[in-house]
């Protein structure tokens with residue numbers, strides 16, 4: 273019997289590729305860069321399995337991928353895949369929850385401390401040779417102790433951020449469409465509040481929701497206007513959850529104090545005003561970019577892919593209705 277054909281959209285760790293290659297014929301895009309749509313569609317024509325990392329898999333690709341049985345997305349967010357179309361076609365889509373949690377929460381907390389203590393401004397000040405003598409009034413930031421962290425979304429990553437924040441004596445509020453159990457709220461010292469209270473009371477508002485039609489521009493002019501003028505927005509979720517033009521306006525007019533952003537509305541394009549604002553810390557979508565996490569993501573995606581090709585239920589299906 274011929275071995276199943278699999279395509280991998282960018283070079284992934286050898287361990288994961290070798291694991292798949294034990295059972296499948298593997299082709300892999302050799303560059304750590306996105307494929308053109310037509311290239312991806314062409315590459316998917318004969319395959320039954322696709323390991324998608326940072327690749328947009330929409331109608332154009334699916335139309336040509338007539339043999340495809342599984343798309344194993346290397347990432348927890350799967351807004352890059354047209355899941356509804358896959359479900360209609362019986363194509364299983366999987367993601368990699370769990371393994372991304374701690375590194376993403378680490379980055380969210382790093383952005384939080386970076387904006388609070390003006391880390392990047394300080395670094396630039398030193399490198400550019402402005403430091404002549406110690407100054408009492410130089411680069412004052414804000415304490416974390418006693419401040420309020422507002423978590424918009426309270427899934428795995430939001431909860432992991434709450435764990436970190438506890439150690440820094442932040443007060444923790446959260447809003448989520450689903451309220452956590454009392455036991456978890458007590459364990460994390462997190463209080464459930466309504467959306468408006470969260471926006472009004474947060475000194476640091478951190479976003480932890482997936483991108484869906486319901487969360488597109490969840491944070492816009494109205495929400496930003498409710499926030500404190502001393503508050504910071506932290507986004508390690510998805511750029512399109514925030515109306516970036518409204519954010520720029522809010523920052524320019526001092527409606528909020530600053531932002532720590534790892535994701536952007538039109539990545540890799542960033543609104544030019546954000547680049548010019550010293551109160552904003554920017555990173556290039558690196559929430560999961562650690563050697564440990566990226567390996568774990570690739571291995572989990574490989575397990576998901578192989579499970580489907582073996583006719584088993586994968587650990588992380590995002591369209592589980594296909595197994596009902």
Ligand code: 8YV
Nearest residue numbers: 325326346347348349372560
């Ligand atoms: C990936 C991510 O970098 O897990 C996610 O949802 O955003 C990141 O881990 C992204 O999915 C690109 O592959």
